[in-house]
Amino acid sequence: MTLEAGAPSGAAPPSADHAIVTEGLTKRFKGGQVAVDALDLTVPRGSVYGFLGPNGSGKTTTIRMLLGLVTPTSGTYATVPLPRVGALVEGPAFYPYLSGEANLLRYDAADPTASGRTARARVGAALERVGLSAAAGKRYRAYSLGMRQRLSIAAALLGPRELLILDEPTNGLDPQGTREVRTLVKEIAADGTTVFVSSHLLAEIEQMCTHAAIMRTGRLVADGTIASLSGGRAPRVRVETPDGADAARVLRGLGLAAVTHEGTQVSAELGGHAPERLNVALVEAGVAVRGLSVVRPSLEEVFVGLTGEGFDVEG
Amino acid sequence: MSKVEPDVADTMVDAAADAGADAGADPAAGPVADQVAVEDPGLRSGRGAGARRTPGLVPVSESRRTAEQGPRSDLPVPAASTLDAVTREATSGPGAVAAFARMLGSELGLTFRRPRNLAMLAVLAAVPVIMGVVLRILGDDMADGPGGLIQQVAGNGFFLALVSLGALVPLLMPVAVAVVAGDALAGEAAGGTLRYLLAAPAGRTRLLAVKFVNAVLFCLAVASAVALAALITGLLLFPAGPVTLLSGVAIPLGDALLRLLIVIGYVTLGMAALAAVAIALSTLTEAPIGAIAATVVLVIATQVMRAIPQLEPVQAYLLPNWWSGFDAVLRDPIAFDHLTSGLLAFGAYILLFGSFAWARFTSKDITS
Numbered sequence: 001m002t003l004e005a006g007a008p009s010g011a012a013p014p015s016a017d018h019a020i021v022t023e024g025l026t027k028r029f030k031g032g033q034v035a036v037d038a039l040d041l042t043v044p045r046g047s048v049y050g051f052l053g054p055n056g057s058g059k060t061t062t063i064r065m066l067l068g069l070v071t072p073t074s075g076t077y078a079t080v081p082l083p084r085v086g087a088l089v090e091g092p093a094f095y096p097y098l099s100g101e102a103n104l105l106r107y108d109a110a111d112p113t114a115s116g117r118t119a120r121a122r123v124g125a126a127l128e129r130v131g132l133s134a135a136a137g138k139r140y141r142a143y144s145l146g147m148r149q150r151l152s153i154a155a156a157l158l159g160p161r162e163l164l165i166l167d168e169p170t171n172g173l174d175p176q177g178t179r180e181v182r183t184l185v186k187e188i189a190a191d192g193t194t195v196f197v198s199s200h201l202l203a204e205i206e207q208m209c210t211h212a213a214i215m216r217t218g219r220l221v222a223d224g225t226i227a228s229l230s231g232g233r234a235p236r237v238r239v240e241t242p243d244g245a246d247a248a249r250v251l252r253g254l255g256l257a258a259v260t261h262e263g264t265q266v267s268a269e270l271g272g273h274a275p276e277r278l279n280v281a282l283v284e285a286g287v288a289v290r291g292l293s294v295v296r297p298s299l300e301e302v303f304v305g306l307t308g309e310g311f312d313v314e315g
Numbered sequence: 316m317s318k319v320e321p322d323v324a325d326t327m328v329d330a331a332a333d334a335g336a337d338a339g340a341d342p343a344a345g346p347v348a349d350q351v352a353v354e355d356p357g358l359r360s361g362r363g364a365g366a367r368r369t370p371g372l373v374p375v376s377e378s379r380r381t382a383e384q385g386p387r388s389d390l391p392v393p394a395a396s397t398l399d400a401v402t403r404e405a406t407s408g409p410g411a412v413a414a415f416a417r418m419l420g421s422e423l424g425l426t427f428r429r430p431r432n433l434a435m436l437a438v439l440a441a442v443p444v445i446m447g448v449v450l451r452i453l454g455d456d457m458a459d460g461p462g463g464l465i466q467q468v469a470g471n472g473f474f475l476a477l478v479s480l481g482a483l484v485p486l487l488m489p490v491a492v493a494v495v496a497g498d499a500l501a502g503e504a505a506g507g508t509l510r511y512l513l514a515a516p517a518g519r520t521r522l523l524a525v526k527f528v529n530a531v532l533f534c535l536a537v538a539s540a541v542a543l544a545a546l547i548t549g550l551l552l553f554p555a556g557p558v559t560l561l562s563g564v565a566i567p568l569g570d571a572l573l574r575l576l577i578v579i580g581y582v583t584l585g586m587a588a589l590a591a592v593a594i595a596l597s598t599l600t601e602a603p604i605g606a607i608a609a610t611v612v613l614v615i616a617t618q619v620m621r622a623i624p625q626l627e628p629v630q631a632y633l634l635p636n637w638w639s640g641f642d643a644v645l646r647d648p649i650a651f652d653h654l655t656s657g658l659l660a661f662g663a664y665i666l667l668f669g670s671f672a673w674a675r676f677t678s679k680d681i682t683s
Contacts, residue, residue, distance in 0.1 A: 029680075067514045069681040082516040089514065093507025097429070109421035110515035110522070112414040155511065 019045045019163045019194035020066060024075035027061050035061040037218040038075065043196055043211070045162075048189045050205035050226075051198040053215030054307055059198040060090055062215075063167050080163040080194075083113040086156030087165040091172075092148040096141040100132055100151050103140055107155050114159060126154040130184070145172040153181065157188075164188060166197040170204060182208055206299045216307045229302055237275055238267040239282065240291040250285045254278065270294060415521065422529040426495060432533070435491040436540050442487070443479035443545030450475075451552045472549030473558050473571050477642070479545035480538070480582055484638045488537055489614045492586045495533045496593035497607035499526040500676065504601040504683040519677045527594055527669065534586035538579045546575070564647040574649070578641040581654060585638045588664035589614070592634070595672040601683045634664055 015021075020043035027036040036058040043049045053059050064070040066079050067087055079085060094103040104123040108114050114122070127133050130150040135143065143151065149172050156164055166185070170178040185208050189195050199205050205212055206226065213223035222229060237256070241247045241264060248261040248268075256268035256278075275294050282289050409417070426432055450468055467474040500523075503509035512522060558571035566574075592613065597606040617633045620626050630636050637660045643653035 064510075064681070067510075068516065069510055069513055071678070071680060082514065085514070087511075087514045089510050090507070093511055095425070095506065095508060098425075106421050106425070107511055107515055109417050110512045110517035112409075112411065112418075112516075112518065112521070114414075115409045116413070116417045 017045055018078075019043050019047075020049075020077070020079050020196060022062075022066075022075065022077040025062070025065060025072055025077050026074045027058075027065060027070060028073040034218050036065070036072075039215075039218075039220055041213060041220065041223070043194060045194050046189070046192055047211045048185060048195045048197065048209045050209035050212035051196060051215070052200065052202065052205055052212055052303060053198075054200060056217075057215040057307075058218040059215055060167060061218075063087070063089055063165055063196075063198060066165065083111055084160065084162040085165060086158065086161040086163070087167075088152045088156045088169055089165070089167050091168070092152035094140045094148070094151065097139060099137050099139055100143065100147075100154075101127065101136040103151065104155055104158060108158050111159070122158055126157045127151075129157055130154045131180070146174060146177045149173055149177070153184070161188075161193055164193055164195045164197075166195065168199055169197060170199070170201065178204070202298075202300045202303055212299075214303055214306055221306045222302075226299065230297060230299055234269045234271070235294055235296040236267050237270045237273070237278060238265065238291075238293050238295050239278075239287075239289060240264055241266060241282070241287055241289050243287045246285065247282055247287045247289075250282055250287060251278070254281060264290070267295075415525065418517065418521070418525050419528055422525050423532060426529055426533055427536070432491075432495060435494065436536060439483060439487060439491060439537055440540040440544040442483055443475060443541060444548045446479060446482070447472075447475050447545070447548035447552050468549065469553060471558055472551070472553035472555050473546070473568065473575075475549030475553070476542045476545040476575055477578065477645070479541055480578065480641070481639060483541055484582060484585070485618060485635060486614065488541070488582075488586060489589050489635075490611055491537055492530070492534055492589050493593050493607050493610035493614070496526075496530040496590035497597050497610050498603040499530060499594050500597040501600050501603040501606045502597075504681070505603055507683060509683060510681055513681060520673065523594070523673055523676050527591065527672075530590035530594060531583065531587045534590060535579070535583045537586065538582040542575060542579050546572075560647045561642070561645045562647045566647070574644040577644050577649070577654075581641045581644075581657065582638070584658060584661045585634075585640075588634055588661040588668075591665045591668040591672070595668040595675070598672050598675040598679065631660075634660065637661065 020041060022039050022041040025036055025039040025041070026034070028034045039058070039062060041062075051059055051062070061070060065072050066077060067085070067089065068082065069089075094100075095106065098106065101123055104126060105119055108119050108123060109116070124133070124136070127136050130153050132147060132150055132154060135147060140148070140151070149169070153166070153169060156166065164185075169185070170181050173181060182204070185195055185197065189210075195208075197205070197208065209226055211223070211225050212229055214221050214229075236258075237251075239247050239251075244261050244264055244266050247266040248259050251259050251266065251268045254273065256271060256273065259266065259268040275292060279289060279292050282292075447468075450465055468478055500509065503512060513519065517525075555568060557565040557567055559565045589610065593606060593610040596609045597603070600606055614635060617635050621630055621633060621636055637657040640653055640657035643650035
């Protein structure tokens with residue numbers, strides 16, 4: 001780790017395929033608290049990567065390490081060079097007595113790779129992109145929470161970005177604002193920019209992301225594509241019937257695994273079976289079927305299963 | 316299309332000039348210009364005030380596309396499209412000096428537009444005016460009063476500048492400097508803006524350097540404001556003319572004004588040394604008022620120590636001990652050895668506390 005912490009220790013990405021790679025990344029704060037514990041993270045370029053976990057699971061500390069704000073205790077990380085990374089970290093932070101535009105100019109001026117000549121155009125484009133052009137001259141102090149959040153997204157979009165790190169981007173936004181952010185993220189991703197988005201709102205991640213990683217108490221408990229994460233648990237067929245015992249026998253007879261029977265509810269892992277065929281088989285066997293459904297585990301169930309109770313599962 | 320091309324060519328010239336007329340730019344110009352031309356209607360509407368279906372989408376998508384064209388992507392030519400006026404120039408960007416100057420400019424804008432700082436400057440500049448008016452009104456009554464100071468000012472308005480600096484340097488000017496310099500990093504940390512500046516990435520050493528230079532320029536502004544306000548007041552209310560130095564020699568007013576410039580420089584550096592202390596304290600806390608108060612307390616404590624005769628052996632190590640050393644310019648010839656001792660003390664303070672601030676700030680975890 002160099003003393004010049006402005007740049008990440010591994011400024012060059014290890015390959016053209018990845019936007020972020022960490023190996024054994026660990027942060028132990030003074031006092032012994034381990035915020036991030038041997039994190040191995042691989043974020044493919046072009047992905048929308050959901051970074052999930054309960055509050056206090058080490059998401060923000062990881063992001064701070066990726067941005068060079070916090071020095072890892074051990075381990076390595078590599079990201080896209082910082083000027084090409086746009087970041088929203090732990091909510092908006094601006095100068096309250098400056099206008100939205102002046103605030104963006106201030107951050108733009110801090111970037112040594114940005115040219116002053118084109119700064120105004122760049123700031124104007126970023127403001128327009130988040131729909132704040134009309135409020136550009138207004139003091140930040142007078143901005144609503146949603147406008148503040150948009151302004152920080154605009155700050156993250158100053159200049160061309162290869163990687164966008166968004167820490168809880170929809171915090172404080174109304175449902176409409178949340179949807180706009182989602183749309184924006186999809187647009188940005190469609191341009192080929194990698195988006196690394198941390199959240200505890202599972203529905204949000206499920207709708208936006210192609211990949212996800214789940215943190216718990218500083219450790220990575222699962223990662224992969226959204227499909228593979230959801231697929232970690234097989235879909236189940238659930239039959240509602242007064243003839244529970246018979247139904248269970250029929251399903252076992254058809255070779256379904258993990259059959260459970262509880263009152264009028266019988267369920268089993270669907271496996272490769274077609275649900276409509278199961279229905280025919282049940283009815284032919286004389287089972288009165290009140291209802292038959294296929295239950296696919298949502299990301300939420302997967303996550304709660306992995307991270308335990310206390311997970312903040314709104315959304 | 317034909318309308319578009321000159322536009323592209325124009326901006327391309329700009330970019331080439333930016334990159335120091337990069338000769339490698341030409342081969343790529345053809346295909347890139349083509350692509351830009353194709354994209355241009357959208358881009359142009361992106362620049363205009365007119366209706367846009369996908370606000371802001373175009374610039375980034377375009378920059379991605381050009382970025383994906385291969386090794387040439389880093390050249391400023393793709394950047395030459397209208398959009399890259401909106402995005403950014405070559406990866407090398409502006410020179411390090413230009414970038415530093417721009418960030419310093421942003422910092423100065425913040426410092427000198429902030430009402431609090433302007434109010435402090437105004438108050439400091441008002442002090443010599445008040446002093447001049449009071450001396451003018453009471454001057455006749457106090458003609459035989461204590462101190463040759465009043466007589467000196469009454470005899471030559473030039474002396475009001477030195478008297479004012481002498482009155483403000485021990486406490487009021489240091490307070491103003493402590494407010495600006497103590498706030499430098501702690502203020503950014505408290506507002507959360509520090510993390511965004513560093514993620515920009517401002518660079519820690521670079522940010523620290525900008526903050527220090529900014530503080531030094533504020534010190535210069537403080538010293539100049541006081542000296543200028545005093546000089547104008549003095550020359551308006553009192554007679555002007557050749558200045559009689561402490562050693563009895565009279566020099567022309569023009570020479571005296573040159574000596575006043577030396578005084579301003581000396582006071583600025585004395586205050587800059589205090590600014591280094593305040594910035595060092597500013598790296599230790601996320602509460603700006605803590606760094607400011609600590610600096611002011613240090614100034615007061617050392618001023619008290621100076622007043623205790625038993626502590627004389629340590630006085631040479633106390634910063635305020637050197638602040639008033641500028642009266643050496645009133646000797647003939649100028650007592651440069653006195654000035655040099657003071658400047659060495661200031662330099663030592665700047666070096667010591669600057670190093671401390673650097674070591675601390677570049678290794679610190681930013682968790683605010």
